Amino acid sequence: MRVLEVCQELPNRYYPQLGTFIKQSIDSIADQGIDLMVISPKAFVLPFSAFPYHNFSKLPRIEHTEKYDLHYPRYIYAVPKKYFYPITGISYAHFVSRYAIKNIKPEPDLIHAHFSYPDGYGMMGLAKRWKVPLVISALGTIERKVAYEGSHTSKKIIEAMNFADKILSVSEDLKLHITNLGIDERKVHVVPNGVDTAKFKSAGREHARKVLNLPQEKNIVLFIGALRKIKGVDYLIEAAKSFVDTNTDLYVVGRDDGLRKSLEKRAEELKIARSIKFTGPVNHEDIPLWISASDMLVLPSLSEGRPNVVLEALSCEVPVVATDVGGIPEIMTEGETGYLVPAKNPEKLSEKINKLLEDESRREKMGKFGRTSIIQRGLTWEAHAKKTVDIYSELI
CATH class of the missing domain: 3.40.50.2000 (Glycogen Phosphorylase B;)
Structure with a gap:
């Protein structure tokens, strides 16, 4: 099984605090023997310290890790976010898909987007082109708050979740918020995040x-x-x-x-x-x-x-x-x-x-x-990964 994992927010050498739990999720899936490719899109930024996240400009297009290749394609993040966030999703879909078509070989059997927006929305076109299932992780604020605002971004979030073959919700509470948006309950699965109990133990x-x-x-x-x-x-x-x-x-x-x-x-x-x-x-x-x-x-x-x-x-x-x-x-x-x-x-x-x-x-x-x-209760990353891979297997 070959899977493309996509997440804009993953830790990197300049910003190691970003999305650490998502990296743990992806790593645990790799540990199940899944052949992974990972894309972590980054906004185009000018290499000057006055700009937020200016060090994104220093990241290479690809890094080779022990578990998978990690790609950093660029896209345009439209600001101010309050007014132009819908454009960000369109930019993401265009630039990231174009990069993936050129650089992700062979094509995957499935795409897993780790945020419903812009990751999930941005991957819809690519899933159609490759004729592969799209799985979206629902993590919280986007689905509970932004999706209910009635904005252009809200519509894109709901569009992505309706398009997805499966949605992985981190909690029962969040699943309820998702289905209340009109999303088919049958495709929403609760897959809790885990914790590394060997790493997170009392040090005294x-x-x-x-x-x-x-x-x-x-x-x-x-x-x-x-x-x-x-x-x-x-x-x-x-x-x-x-x-x-x-x-x-x-x-x-x-x-x-x-x-x-x-x-x-x-x-x-x-x-x-x-x-x-x-x-x-x-x-x-x-x-x-x-x-x-x-x-x-x-x-x-x-x-x-x-x-x-x-x-x-x-x-x-x-x-x-x-x-x-x-x-x-x-x-x-x-x-x-x-x-x-x-x-x-x-x-x-x-x-x-x-x-x-x-x-x-x-x-x-x-x-x-x-x-x-x-x-x-078995709230470990291994249990999280096994449940995720079981859902992948249902779709392939």
Whole structure:
């Protein structure tokens, strides 16, 4: 079986934090013995530091890895996104398809696009030309939010999902959102993401803090994720005024998508800036250490698919306080692996954080149960890959 995997957002030498969980998915599929080719389209950018993601211009057209060849074709990403995102899909379809026709030999038996837009939409024409099935992964915000906006982009997302032979949803909640758009339920399959339990395991709090040069004596509340509105970090800053003090710090780990300055300003206004540490992005290989060093992970998202960071925290024996959105309640067990709170509610968020801060034995008990539940439920990348390959086999 020869499969073309397509995803605009994959980690690379210049931006290693992009789409790490998608790379884990693709790698796990390769480990099942599938002959893969991978395309990760990148926007045309000028090679000047003033431009976002300017280092894309330095990427080669192709890299040879141990598991597959990785191609970086270019396409035009139309900005501002608010007005021209529909054009991006058209550009993607034209440039990426033209590249694939010329460079992907022999033709694959199946195409798997890892976002419904622009990946899925952009691959429709190529699937028609090659007369092969198209599988689309549905990961969260695009299908839950953008597809419902009634915009030109929304119509293209729905068009792609209607065209696809199979849709792989990361959660039952997301599957419901997809079928409510009128997509045939029979072709929507729930395939949860996994976690590498060998990599994501407790490194010991004291050891992890020593390696990362973090204070041993303080409580550490941890957020990991991009600083963007959908992640609800502004609500976490509001909640922090009720739990940070001389004994507790909040660490905000992740790339800035335009919010950091406003978050820092708000922390200053609340007079808690000294207790909130913005680290910026960190190497994904260090994430198990960061989680192990913390007393809890907090995820205050407004919308989610099935966030891997929650799986990773539980696998590292760290309890989680998260909003009850998307597929998060499908991962967590309320009161046993952590706590669920309503979105946009800093009061409830701080209440549950403080409840865990006050009881170390509760944190340890929840952490151990979290890892046990991950293993018992088989939430691994191997299980994810086997289910994905079974779906491929149905189509070929």
